[in-house]
Amino acid sequence: MLVFRMNIKNNSDQNFLIDSLMINKLLEYSSVTEDDCVYEIGTGKGEITQKLCQKAKFVTSSELDKSLYNISHNKLSSYNNLDLLHMDGFQYTGKFDVFVSSLPYSESRRFIYWLINKNFKNAVVILQKEFIDKIMSSPNNTNYRPVSVISQYCLDIKLVEILSPSCFDPPPKIQSTMIVIKPRNSLQQSEIYMIKKLFSSRRKQLHSILHSLTNNENALLECNNNFDLSKRIYEFNPTMIISLVKILGNYDLL
Numbered sequence: 001m002l003v004f005r006m007n008i009k010n011n012s013d014q015n016f017l018i019d020s021l022m023i024n025k026l027l028e029y030s031s032v033t034e035d036d037c038v039y040e041i042g043t044g045k046g047e048i049t050q051k052l053c054q055k056a057k058f059v060t061s062s063e064l065d066k067s068l069y070n071i072s073h074n075k076l077s078s079y080n081n082l083d084l085l086h087m088d089g090f091q092y093t094g095k096f097d098v099f100v101s102s103l104p105y106s107e108s109r110r111f112i113y114w115l116i117n118k119n120f121k122n123a124v125v126i127l128q129k130e131f132i133d134k135i136m137s138s139p140n141n142t143n144y145r146p147v148s149v150i151s152q153y154c155l156d157i158k159l160v161e162i163l164s165p166s167c168f169d170p171p172p173k174i175q176s177t178m179i180v181i182k183p184r185n186s187l188q189q190s191e192i193y194m195i196k197k198l199f200s201s202r203r204k205q206l207h208s209i210l211h212s213l214t215n216n217e218n219a220l221l222e223c224n225n226n227f228d229l230s231k232r233i234y235e236f237n238p239t240m241i242i243s244l245v246k247i248l249g250n251y252d253l254l
Contacts, residue, residue: 014065016044017102017126019167022178023048029124029160029180030100032056039096041089046072048100053079062089090114102126105174109147116154116187123181132159132177139237146196149238156182187242194245198233205230212254219251 017023026048032038038056043049043063049072052059062085063069069086076082085092090110098121103111105128112135115123135151136159137143151157161178165171187195201209207229210220223229227236227244236244 014044014068015104015168015170015172017048017163017167018169019163022161022163022167023051025161026100026102026124026126026178027051027055029178030098031122032098036098039092039094039099041092042102043072043084044068046075049076049082050079053082057081059083060085060092060094062087062092064088096120098122098124100124105131112147112151112155113192115181116150120183124178125181126163126176126178129162129175129177132157132179139235144234146192146199149195149199149241150187150192153238153242154183154185154187156184185242191242191245191249194248195241198241198245202232202234205232209233213248214251214253216251219248222247 017026032052032055034055034057036056038052038059038061040049040052040059040061043061045068049059049061052061053076058081059079060083061072063072064087066086069084073084076084096118101111101123103125108127108131111125111127134143134145135148136157137145137148158180159177160180163176163178165173165175167176197213198209201212206223206227210223210229214220223244226247227240233241
């Protein structure tokens, strides 16, 4: 089992989780045991890293900010089950089973597209509430976007805690939520590209979109037999959109 926590890319932008109750809940939801190997992105000042070292078999933690890396390196030098890395955590190629993450809004979308390509068991993540509302939004909602479809199809997302700004130092101007994520399905990059392409014409009816993508009569007939072509893409739920994408993947497109 490996655990992951993300940080903002530079020290001036960071909001450190300081609320002891929420830190304990974060660790509780991660279920780290003495048999677990941990990967943490965002060492920060080492507060959570230290707790992970006390629970886990081994911890690998990465920090992009050089000054924070130096602080945590000096603070945690006594732990022989810790490897600190100075790097962008998204570039780490190691495997993990479970991770814990506190993300800035600017990294949220990048994080989702990164996560769906990973093989893992469980995740506990803190993200901006506005972004969580977006990825969990339903069809016909103005927030319903490609990332909503991809998140809901690939991931099982459960909101478990709402965090006030006072849980962080400095307090952010937004509300944050803690979610638990489990994997559901996988998507190929070509399928992700097609979802984005379909939504780029979100105001058009489906029959119009299809004629711009293919002139293959078999493809058009199969789509007509399975979908209401008078609807727009944002009216379909994630499962139906993925079904459409997989049908289109069987044919040569323009």
